[in-house]
Every structure is written in C-alpha cells, then in structure tokens.
Amino acid sequence: MEITEKVAYLKGLAEGMDLDTDKKVGKLLAAVIDVLDDVALELEDIKDEQAELADGLDAVSDDLEDVEDLVFETGEDDEDDGYYYDDLEEDEECYATTCPTCEETIYFDESVLEDGEVICPNCGEKLEFDLDGLEEDADGEDGN
Ligand SMILES: [Zn+2]
Secondary structure, eight states: OOHHHHHHHHHHHHHHTTOOTTSHHHHHHHHHHHHHHHHHHHHHHHHHHHHHHHHHHHHHHHHHHHHHHHHHHHHHHHHHHHHHHHHHHHHOOEEEEEOTTTOOEEEEEHHHHHHTEEEOTTTOOEEEOOHHHHHHHHHHHHHO
16 A cells, blocks of 8 residues: 555544544644645655656666777777787788789788788789798798
8 A cells, every 4th residue: 555545544534533623632633644645745756756767777877888888898999909909010020922913012911921822902813822932031031
C-alpha cells in the first residue's frame, strides 16, 4: 500500500469516528493527518523526480560508456601507433627498386621483402625478390 493510500485510509477512519475537531485531541489528530497527507504527496513527487533523475542518469551513463570506449580505444591506438612508428623507424628499413617494366621507382619496407614480392603501383607488374640475394649483397658491401 502506498503511503498516500495509507493516509487516505487514516482520513477515512478519522471521519468515520466522527472526530470532533473542535476538541484538543481531535484537532491534533486532524492536524497530524494533514501533515501526513502533505508528507505523502511530497514523497510521491520526490519519487517521481528520482525516477526521472535515474532515467537521466542511465542515459548519461550510457553516453559516458560510449565516450569511454572512444577515449580509451583512441588513447591505446595513439600509444600503439607511436610505438608502431617508432618500431618502423628503428627496426624496419625502407627499400627502393626500379620496376623493369615501367621504370617507376617503387618504395617498400621489410615486410614486403619477406613476402618476396611487390606489385608495382604504377603498372601493376609483380616484382619478385630473392631475400637471400639481397642480404648477401649487403654483407658483401660491408665486407668489402
Ligand atoms: Zn611498373
């Protein structure tokens, strides 16, 4: 039973008792029931407002989760990218070769070298590498 319903019941009870509100006790009871009535109504208002606040908070919470996902994912990406590019600069060398078909200079990195082939972006010719050969060349230059 809601508090407002209980207060309404008390009101009805008081009326049923034919409470003499001119007498001190009757006056007091009538005043108490009046206050209870006000309290019950205010409580209902507060409940409604709280429900609205809770709904609003849920919406904000959901939005915040989206923002957190974005912020933290982006943050991690930024860090990863930073390290990734550092790694590229430190560990991965860039290579260049000339396409035998169109004589376009093609730039590529170590990962392409490991694949053993690169597609010429100019004419689409597939160039194949001999990784061991390239390494031997490099060693030879260093040795001589
Ligand atoms: Zn080409």
